[in-house]
Amino acid sequence: MLDAPLALSYAEIRMSTKELPSSSVGCFSIVMLLIVLLFIVGGVVSSQDGRNGAGSRFARVSNTPLSQQPTPIALITPTATRTAATPTLHPSATASHTPAPTDTATATVTATGTATATPSMTRASHHAPVTTKTGMVQADAELTRNTLTPTPTVLPLPTPFGVYSYTVKAPILMYHYISVPPEDADIYRKDLSVTPNNFRAQMAYLHENGFTTIDFYELSLAITGKILLPEKPVLLTLDDGYRDNYENAFPILLEFGHKATFFIVSEFIDNGYENYLTWEMVHEMAAAGMRFESHSRTHPDLRNQPRDYLIWQILGSQQTIAHHIGYTPRYFAYPAGRYDEETIQILQELHFWGAVTTAGGKWHSFENRYTWPRLRMRYTTQLAEFADFVAPGDARHGLPPER
Ligand SMILES: [Zn+2]
DSSP: OOHHHHHHHHHHHHHHHTTSOHHHHHHHHHHHHHHHHHHHHHHHHHHHHHHHTHHHHHHHHHHHHHHOOOGGGGGEEEEEOOSOOOTTOOOOTTSOOOOSOOOSOOOBOOGGGGGGGTTHHHHTOTTOOOOSHHHHHHHHHHHHHHTTOSSOSSOOOOOOBTTEEEEEEOOEEEEOEESOOOTTOOHHHHHTEEOHHHHHHHHHHHHHTTOEEOOHHHHHHHHTTSSOOOSSEEEEEEEETBHHIIIIIHHHHHHTTOOOEEEEOHHHHHTTOTTBOOHHHHHHHHHTTOEEEEOOSSOOOOTTOOHHHHHHHHHHHHHHHHHHHSSOOOEEEOGGGOOOHHHHHHHHHTTOOEEEOSSOOOEEOSTTTTSBOOEEOOTTOOHHHHHHHHOOGGGGTOOOTTO
């Protein structure tokens, strides 16, 4: 279909060159040929654009998270990451099928990515906390699907589609001991304890008021626009891996169908300390859908430490936990909330997807993924205060902090 205009144009060129002096004919016809070729190439490109709808698809890639905004999206406020505006990127087949892990904040425009927004709807169900082993396998399968890696050796960090990521308001609650503190407990020990009665009341409150406990993998997928969060998401985290987490918290979590993330100190378990979990307990809880992530090997202050030491602390615990739970943990809790730039650098190099601090706050984004804040649950936290902590409240109307 392109031959006819080409032949015509060429004939026209030949006709016009007859009237010119022979010395300039060569030059002129080459120039004209180039111009005609440019037109033809332009015609091919635009006709293919029209056929594939590539132009509109490009718009859809950027706008999907905005336009597909059912109820849960109210929790999500889009923010431009501005890391890669890439206006020249065409969503051609070559755009990005790079299974290589991306540790940078670089946004990757993937034409194939749009399709993965759909399965999220299944995760938005209020009463579908994933606490069974099957559920966890499904979550992992979905994770693999969403990250677009058929056979990953290292699961790549989920990155935002296009120029958008999301700042999500999802409270991450921070617990330590779930037990009645001993008589002689000092003020700190007591403050780190939530009694089983209070913990049970809090878990019941979440259950009765339509909250869904999610894990960090879901949080990462939500802020990169790959899934939608349920309407009232909440993350439960328990630090240090105390024995009472198994004895007191675990049965209550199961009773209400909640999922929690346990940040464990691998060497405390390796050494068989009696106040801490055993690996058998970890196996049982992991099989029931609980998540286990790294809280270092020995719970040191990670500031101003040599690089090798940081790697030993972080990679060591990551590998140990992976050995026991069957997948590589991707999240880290800084011991006592202490970290510096070097700590974050190592986490990035070791393919961690995020880390939590002990600073208070509810907003979580791709940009601050190594310093996600949490809300401290205390001995004195009453149910009314707890309800206030987890309330979606202004999440429906609020703006993300960076605006
Ligand atoms: Zn700790």
